[in-house]
Amino acid sequence: MRRASPPPNPSSGLVLSPFRAVRYTTRDPFVLAGLTSPAYDLIDREGREALERTDPHNVVRLILPRPDRAGDDADYGRAASVLGQWRAEGVLTVDRDPALYVYEMADGSARTRGLVGTVGLSEPDAPVILPHEDVMPGPVADRLALVEATQANFEPIVLVHDGGGPSSDVVYSVVDAAPDLSMTGSDGVRHRIWALRDPDDLAIVAADLRGQSAVIADGHHRYASYLRNRDRRRAAGDGAGPWDRALAYLVPAGAHGPRVEAIHRVLPGIDLGTALxxxxxxxxxxxxxxxxxxxxxxxxxxxxxxxxxxxxxxxxLLSDPDPDALTAITRADDGRHSTQWLGLDVTIAHQLLIAALIGRADDDERVLLGHDVTTAVASARRTAGVAVLLRATSAESVLAVARNGERMPRKSTLFVPKPRTGLLMRCYADERWDDVAGSPGSVDAARPSVADTAVELG
Structure with missing residues (x-):
């Protein structure tokens, strides 16, 4: 039995490891469009049903499993069974050798480019992986239950770093070649992926990124669930293992980084006249x-x-907030947050409009979310409520708040485009030792583990 690899050392900075990606066996772009899905938090009940109808092997059956017969809770054990079945039947396959994966998304003329790997989890107080939003306990518990049942990461969290340097040259040189995989989603975004295994290229990436930190752009609830899963495994005496890492998409800020859009608020059960x-x-x-x-x-x-x-x-249109009201918010904050945090539109919406004036606490029942204007307005109509439509926060403000150790209200930002779920997945079993070589999900005892080939960034 192979000895477990040591956990990443967060004090040395980001640790990005090559991994053996789990993918759909087909490379047909039209078939892949029907097998993959948007991110889990962008899929409502109707969307899940539509994806299930598209193909019986659509990844939505893994990320949003159907409720069990006893109630409304998702059947995470069913997701684990389906994952094992699809691997055994050859619907899914695992890459033989570990790699970092160059991932490009083209949305019109815009290009988002970065690297997918497994990132070493860092402690919340370590300035390595920085959150910028608060999380809610319900979604964290939901994603924790999924990862504990399946022992897998189906969707990469998205991390943004400063970017530039020789690692960008490596990425750009790769995208000139034919991709290993290419497909276009129903939203028109084209996704292209290349495996990066050359040791010299990996060394260049490591040297260029040494000492950098990254901000969580998307995946706060998943990252929190991974930390909790790791802590539970350690408390159970499991020691170091694949639970010390998480699937991540590392992208630069700037020209080839993601765009930031607003996530709107919906207040159900209040008439417009009262809110006005x-x-x-x-x-x-x-x-x-x-x-x-x-x-x-x-x-x-x-x-x-x-x-x-x-x-x-x-x-x-609501504008020109009263200076005295803003001063009252600042006074009530009692120095806990910076002037920049207090001046964010989403902060003023929550602290002044929703909490102080309308008198509504922020939870996932009394303050709903709309990822675009149309969805938010439809939700307001459906719930006999009102929609609070916001401006997007600039990427520079998001990074500044995160690096100041502060967190915006939950789901304040929508970084787009998002990786297509199902193109690159990760199973713990592919990064662990196994007594029986060649058994499903095992790693050949003669082959180095993914952890043995980790690239340390910093």
């Missing part, structure tokens, strides 16, 4: 002739904090 009356005590409120497609343009044109409040029928 509350808002008028601290905002300039103006009715506007508007439709959903014009909201982002209106908000982008505002030079300072502004929101749109709507029930889907009537639209109102």
């Amino acid at each position: 009356q509350a808002a008028r005590s601290a905002f300039l409120v103006r009715p506007v002739r508007l439709h959903a497609g014009a909201v982002e343009g209106l908000l982008d044109a505002q030079s300072r904090t502004a929101f749109v409040l709507t029930d889907g029928e009537s639209w109102h």
Whole structure:
């Protein structure tokens, strides 16, 4: 039996390891479009049903398993069984040799490029992997149950670092070659992937990224669940293992980094008149002739904090928050946060409009989320409530807040585009020793483990 590899040393900085990717056996781009899915948190009940109808082997059956017969809780054990079955039947395959994977997403003329590998988990107080949003216990428990049942990471968390340098040259040289895999999602985003195994290239990446930190752009709840899973394994006496790492997509800020969009708020069960009356005590409120497609343009044109409040029928622009009301928020904060954090639109929306004026606490039942204007407005109509439509926070502000050790309200940002779920997955079993060589999911005893070939970044 192979000895477990030592856990990553977070004090040395980011640790990005090659891994043996689990992928769909087919490389047909049209078939892959029906087998893969958007990120789990962008899929509602209707979306899950549509994906299930698209193909019986769609990855949604792994990331959002159906509830068990006893109730409404997802059957995570079923996801584990399906994963094993698909591997045994050859629906899924695992790459023979570990690699980092260059992953490019093309959305129109924009290109997002980065590296997929397994990143060493760092302690929350270590300045290595920095969150920028708060998390809610429900989603963390949900993703923890999935990873504990399946012993797998199906979706990479997205990390943003400063970028540039020789590692960018490595990535750019790879994308000039034919990709190992290419497909286009239903949203029109083209995904291309290349395996990076050359030791010299890996060494260049390691040297270039040494000493850098990264900010979590997407995957706060999953990252929190991975930390909890690791702590449970250690408490159980399991020692070091694949639970010390997480599947991650590391992308640079700047030209080839992701864009930031807003995630809107929906307050169910409140009529627009009541919400507007509350808002008028601290905002300039103006009715506007508007439709959903014009909201982002209106908000982008505002030079300072502004929101749109709507029930889907009537639209109102909220702007010019009262300075005394903002001062009251600052005073109540009592120095816990920076001036920059207090000035974020999403902070003012939560602290002033939603909490102080409307009097609603932030939880996932009383404050719902809409990942785009159309979804948020539809949710407001469905719940007899109102939508609070926000401006996007700049990427520079997100990085600054995270590096200051602060966290924005939950689900404040939507970094796009997101990796396509199912193109690159990871199973713990492929990174562990096994007494029986050649058994499903085992690592050949003569082959170095992924941990043995880890690339240390910093």
